[in-house]
Amino acid sequence: MTEQLLKVEGLKKYFPIKSGIFGRVSNHVKAVDDISFSVKEGETLGIVGESGCGKSTTGRMLMRLLEPTEGKVTFDGQELTSLSNNEMRKARRDIQMVFQDPYASLNPRHTIEKILMEPLNVHNIGDPKERKQKVHEFLEIVGLSSYHAKRYPHQFSGGQRQRIGIARALMTNPKLIIADEPVSALDVSIQAQVLNLMQDLQKELKLTYIFIAHDLGVVRHISDRVGVMYLGNMAEMADTEDLYEKPLHPYTQALLTAVPVPDPAFEREEVEIQGDVPSPANPPSGCRFHTRCPFKMDICETTIPIFAEVEKGHSVACHLYEESRPQ
Amino acid sequence: MLEREKILEVKGLQTTFFTDDGEVPAVDNVDFHIREGEVLGIVGESGCGKSVTSLSIMGLVPSPPGKITNGEILFEDQDLTKLPEKKMREIRGNDIAMIFQEPMTSLNPLFTIGNQLQEAVKIHKKDWSKKQIYNRAVEMMKLVGLPRAEGLMKEHPHQLSGGMRQRVMIAMALLCDPKVLIADEPTTALDVTIQAQILKLIKNLNKELNTAVLLITHDLGVVAETCERVVVMYAGKVVEEGPVDAIFKDPQHPYTRGLLESVPDMRFKKERLYSIPGNVPKPGSIKTGCRFAPRCEFAFDRCVEETPPLYQTTEEHQTRCFLFDPKEAEKHDRTIVKS
Ligand SMILES: Nc1ncnc2c1ncn2[C@@H]1O[C@H](COP(=O)(O)OP(=O)(O)OP(=O)(O)O)[C@@H](O)[C@H]1O
Ligand SMILES: Nc1ncnc2c1ncn2[C@@H]1O[C@H](COP(=O)(O)OP(=O)(O)OP(=O)(O)O)[C@@H](O)[C@H]1O
Ligand code: SF4
Ligand code: SF4
Ligand SMILES: [Mg+2]
Ligand SMILES: [Mg+2]
Numbered sequence: 001m002t003e004q005l006l007k008v009e010g011l012k013k014y015f016p017i018k019s020g021i022f023g024r025v026s027n028h029v030k031a032v033d034d035i036s037f038s039v040k041e042g043e044t045l046g047i048v049g050e051s052g053c054g055k056s057t058t059g060r061m062l063m064r065l066l067e068p069t070e071g072k073v074t075f076d077g078q079e080l081t082s083l084s085n086n087e088m089r090k091a092r093r094d095i096q097m098v099f100q101d102p103y104a105s106l107n108p109r110h111t112i113e114k115i116l117m118e119p120l121n122v123h124n125i126g127d128p129k130e131r132k133q134k135v136h137e138f139l140e141i142v143g144l145s146s147y148h149a150k151r152y153p154h155q156f157s158g159g160q161r162q163r164i165g166i167a168r169a170l171m172t173n174p175k176l177i178i179a180d181e182p183v184s185a186l187d188v189s190i191q192a193q194v195l196n197l198m199q200d201l202q203k204e205l206k207l208t209y210i211f212i213a214h215d216l217g218v219v220r221h222i223s224d225r226v227g228v229m230y231l232g233n234m235a236e237m238a239d240t241e242d243l244y245e246k247p248l249h250p251y252t253q254a255l256l257t258a259v260p261v262p263d264p265a266f267e268r269e270e271v272e273i274q275g276d277v278p279s280p281a282n283p284p285s286g287c288r289f290h291t292r293c294p295f296k297m298d299i300c301e302t303t304i305p306i307f308a309e310v311e312k313g314h315s316v317a318c319h320l321y322e323e324s325r326p327q
Numbered sequence: 328m329l330e331r332e333k334i335l336e337v338k339g340l341q342t343t344f345f346t347d348d349g350e351v352p353a354v355d356n357v358d359f360h361i362r363e364g365e366v367l368g369i370v371g372e373s374g375c376g377k378s379v380t381s382l383s384i385m386g387l388v389p390s391p392p393g394k395i396t397n398g399e400i401l402f403e404d405q406d407l408t409k410l411p412e413k414k415m416r417e418i419r420g421n422d423i424a425m426i427f428q429e430p431m432t433s434l435n436p437l438f439t440i441g442n443q444l445q446e447a448v449k450i451h452k453k454d455w456s457k458k459q460i461y462n463r464a465v466e467m468m469k470l471v472g473l474p475r476a477e478g479l480m481k482e483h484p485h486q487l488s489g490g491m492r493q494r495v496m497i498a499m500a501l502l503c504d505p506k507v508l509i510a511d512e513p514t515t516a517l518d519v520t521i522q523a524q525i526l527k528l529i530k531n532l533n534k535e536l537n538t539a540v541l542l543i544t545h546d547l548g549v550v551a552e553t554c555e556r557v558v559v560m561y562a563g564k565v566v567e568e569g570p571v572d573a574i575f576k577d578p579q580h581p582y583t584r585g586l587l588e589s590v591p592d593m594r595f596k597k598e599r600l601y602s603i604p605g606n607v608p609k610p611g612s613i614k615t616g617c618r619f620a621p622r623c624e625f626a627f628d629r630c631v632e633e634t635p636p637l638y639q640t641t642e643e644h645q646t647r648c649f650l651f652d653p654k655e656a657e658k659h660d661r662t663i664v665k666s
Contacts, residue, residue, distance in 0.1 A: 002616075050518035112464030157606045187372035187545065192589035192602035199599070214518070221591035221600065244593070258523035259593050264571045266594075273520055275474075276488040 004150055005208050006039040006062070011071035013057050017281060029281045031057040033232040034071075036307070039176070044202065044209040045105040046223030046240070048216055048255070050277060053229040055212045059178045062210070063095050064088050076175065094124045096169035097150045100181035105165065106153040111264045112139070113149035119171045141198060141204075154158065159190035163197065170201070171324055182318075183218060195222060216259050220244055225313075228252045234307055238314040248316045251289045255286060295320060331362040333421075334539050335384070335507055340398035342383045345391065351610045353379040355563040356398070358637075361507060364528070364537040367572070368554030370544055372586075372607060375560040377543045381509045383408075384541075385425050386415040402507075422600040424500035426493070428512035431497060434484040439460075440495055441480030443466070449502045462650065465615060471528055490521035496527070501578075502556045526553050547590055551575055556643075559583050562610070562618040563610050565637065569644035579646040582619045617648070625650060625659060 008024040012035075014028035032054040033208060033298060041044045051302050060066040061075055064080060073080045080091060098120075099105045106115055116135040120126060136146040142163040162182060169177055179198070183191040199222065201207060212217050219226055220240055227237040228249065236249040248254045261268070273292045278284055284291045290300040299319050307317035338505045342354040361367045381473040384400055386407060400407040402422065407415065419425075428431050435443060444464035452460065461480075464471050468476035471494040484492060493513060500508055510529065514522035530553060533540050542553055550557055550571065557574045559567040559582070567580040578584045588601030605622040616631040617623070623630065630648050638651040649655050 050520065092412060159606065168593075187607070188586060188589050189603040190606065192600040193604075195591070195600055196602055216519070217591035217593040220593055237487075240596070254520060256593070258519040260522075260546065260552040261524070261594060262587065262590050262592065264551045264574065264575050266551070272523070276521065277518070280472070304592040307418045311593060322334055 003041050004038045005041040005071075005076055006210075007074040008062070009036045009072040009074075011058065011061060012069045012309055013054070013061055013066060014069045017255050024321055028109040031234050031280055032061065033283075035232075035234045037227055037228075037234060037237060039208060039210060041175075041208055042202075044211055044222055046219035046226040047210065047212045047229060048214060048219050048226060049229035049235075050214060050255075052231075052277065052280065054181075054232045054280075055229055056180050058229070058249050059097070059180045059210065059212050061179060063092060063097060065097070072108070087273065089152050090123075093172045094174050095176045095178065096172065096174040098165050098169045098177060098179040098182045100184050106161065106168075108122065108153050111150055111152060112156075115153075115164065116149075116168055116171055119168060125172060134171065138170055141170070141201070142167045143193075157190070158186055159193055159281060162186060162190075162194050166194075166197065166201070170205070173205075174207070176208045176210065180212045181214070182211070182213065184213060190207050191218070198222065210255075212296055216244075216256065228255065231277060233288055234315075235289065235318070236314075236316045237307075242311075248310065248314065248321060249289075249318050250295050250320070251295045254292075254294075287317070333360045334363045334402070335383065335541075336360040336399075336401040337380070338399045338401065340380065340383060340400065341396045342379050342388055343391060344393045352563055353393075353610055354397075355610075357560075357563075357565050359558045359565060359568060361539050361541055363506075364533065364539040365556060366533055366542055366549040366554045368544065368557045368558060370550050371548060371560035371562060372545055374607060374610070375406065376563045377545075377560060378511055380560075381425065381511050381541065383542055384509065385419060385423065385625075386410070386412070389426075390628045405631075418599065421503050422505055424503065424505040425506045425509040425511065426496045426500050426513050429517050431459060433493060436484055438589070439481055439483055440468075440487070444495070444499060447499050447502050459524065463502070466595045467502055468495070470501070470532075471495075471498045472524070473498070488521075489517050490524060492515065493525055497525075497532070501536070501538070504536070505538060507539045509541045509543070512545070513542070515544070515546070515550065522549075524598075529553065538607065540611055547587065550638060555630060562608055562613070564618060564647065565645075566619065566647045567645065568637070568649075569641075573641070573644050577644075579640055579644070580619075580623050580648050581623050581650075619648075625661065626657070 001190060011032055013032040014030055016025040017027045017029060019026040036237055050054055057066060061068045083091060086253050113135050117131050120131045134242060135149060139146055144163055183194050186194060202209060211222050223240050226240050226243045228235045236252045247256055253271045257268050257271045275292050278291055285298040286302050287305050290296045305317045305319045307315055309315045310321045337357060337359050340357045341352060342353055344351040345352055357380060371377055383395055395408050441464060445460050448460045448463050465476045472489060473479055473494050476500065514525050517525060529540060530540060544550060554571050557571050558565050561582050567583045578587050585601060585603040589603060591600060603622050608618060615634060617635050620626045620630040635647050635649050637645045637647045640646050640651050648660055650659050
């Protein structure tokens with residue numbers, strides 16, 4: 001059995017909403033509200049969900065780029081949530097992030113070489129000569145050339161900049177990469193190049209990925225397991241095949257049937273949901289999906305459904321499956 | 328099926344931007360037409376000229392630096408490129424309407440939704456009473472499926488969600504019963520569940536009101552689901568055109584085929600995605616030859632020496648690729664090599 005590399009328990013992030021002239025906290029945005037999951041070594045866990053459901057907030061908390069309001073994150077046997085800032089900085093050598101907009105995260109005044117060198121300087125890896133060599137090596141690995149090292153970010157296309165973002169994340173030989181919408185800003189032809197690259201690198205370097213995206217096609221392609229978030233909660237999590245072939249949560253079902261399929265002959269079974277996502281500052285009582293759920297029952301308005309396994313490796317938070325759960 | 332009349336025809340359209348870096352032919356010799364009541368899709372990757380094409384039709388190309396440098400846009404026996412701005416404004420208000428990707432930028436944050444809708448009605452129905460105008464605005468809001476229409480009339484744009492704002496924009500565009508609705512990435516900024524609602528709305532309105540729709544998108548899924556006919560653009564040119572079934576079942580241009588192969592499909596797992604090597608060329612950087620040649624696995628000598636024309640491959644299907652020149656067809660194997 002493969003080992004768990006990352007374990008997340010009861011993770012929460014409440015952002016205070018301040019109001020009035022004294023800036024008193026009047027309410028909270030419950031961006032992430034009590035989610036738990038784990039990631040096995042070498043796998044790719046996809047996280048999907050619509051805008052504002054808390055995907056990025058979750059990703060950032062795992063690295064403690066954002067401090068969790070509550071909850072425990074254990075990585076490679078070490079409890080990250082109890083580390084001092086200094087210890088956490090060291091731990092980040094093993095966990096790196098790739099962002100949606102590499103341009104915004106690449107300093108426009110620095111050469112690519114300088115940008116890629118930085119994580120090595122921060123973590124004190126190698127001497128200057130080795131560092132330089134490593135930069136060139138990783139440029140080649142991500143499909144660029146050493147002569148690109150002297151150039152500046154604006155001289156690259158979107159796809160190339162994303163390759164640089166990936167190269168930077170790889171510089172410290174991390175175990176886990178959290179990729180937050182790494183291909184969302186790219187055109188499909190370039191998206192395919194970057195997805196293939198990430199898959200190749202995973203095999204070669206034995207990486208574990210948490211892949212955050214809103215594109216369900218992309219997530220199916222790259223993930224071994226997938227978690228579906230809705231309004232700060234984890235609605236469902238399962239092996240990719242199970243989730244796409246046999247979605248249990250009504251929200252997952254609706255989400256899957258809403259995706260336009262590139263095949264005019266395709267006839268969909270519609271699970272249409274009405275209305276918009278409610279505000280995370282005032283989430284609905286009980287099940288957060290009850291305001292849009294076509295299967296809503298009375299209990300859904302009053303009682304929060306527990307996120308638990310209903311079949312092997314398939315967890316869901318929905319009252320419809322209460323009975324099928326092992327007690 | 329009865330052949331429907333062409334309602335809008337774009338012929339040899341060239342729109343150029345005169346920038347410090349030189350002339351950028353963003354749209355280069357583009358031909359297509361929309362028939363009455365049909366949904367035509369224009370699909371292509373970022374920067375291929377989709378928005379500039381639609382702005383050209385609307386007479387809204389930012390000028391300077393942009394200018395229609397060649398071609399005709401025929402609508403009801405008039406060439407829109409030759410109309411004075413005053414005339415064009417009438418057409419924009421009455422016959423051809425447009426909705427944009429980001430509805431927030433086209434709604435005024437200072438005025439209520441009701442205010443803006445009623446103003447729009449007033450422009451077209453100068454002799455209507457206040458009551459008539461109000462009722463028409465509410466009626467349009469209901470038509471596009473906005474809940475509690477009367478209440479929303481009093482609210483400001485920021486109080487609405489993205490999907491609701493896009494519905495308001497559609498309502499506003501449809502107020503004057505346009506013959507053609509141009510929708511430029513109308514759902515790109517929206518979540519999939521909301522996107523599904525808006526696409527369904529556009530399809531229903533097309534059926535009920537018989538409005539012709541020009542739907543511009545980079546999403547092949549949206550095209551497959553919504554359009555009857557498709558124009559594929561690459562680097563400022565139309566590279567393929569045909570009925571939606573033909574484009575998806577028998578894609579001909581190597582770019583179209585590469586594009587279809589590279590999209591991950593939500594319904595099944597592809598072992599590995601096909602990936603088109605390289606990047607989209609900067610507009611204007613390839614002067615002679617096929618613009619796809621640097622990325623095309625089938626490219627041969629002729630592709631860099633001559634510019635391919637659109638070849639009529641079936642009655643309704645056209646492809647800009649030398650492989651479809653009857654003289655070349657025998658010589659080449661057109662199977663895509665999947666890496
Ligand atoms: N610093 C912050 N202060 C207050 N609220 C925040 C902050 N950051 C995020 N939020 C809110 O938390 C919720 C979750 O945001 P998050 O960015 O995690 O969503 P997401 O799932 O990544 O969405 P997207 O798909 O749009 O990237 C949103 O409602 C957002 O407005
Ligand atoms: N105001 C402008 N000045 C100079 N060049 C411009 C201007 N507007 C557009 N272009 C150029 O024209 C080309 C076509 O742009 P257009 O906006 O039509 O692309 P698009 O297909 O709509 O792309 P997207 O999918 O990103 O919206 C691009 O190369 C763009 O850089
Ligand atoms: S718990 Fe109730 S409201 Fe929530 S998804 Fe299940 S059936 Fe629907
Ligand atoms: S004309 Fe030549 S280069 Fe262009 S798409 Fe056809 S085969 Fe490829
Ligand atoms: Mg995000
Ligand atoms: Mg555009």
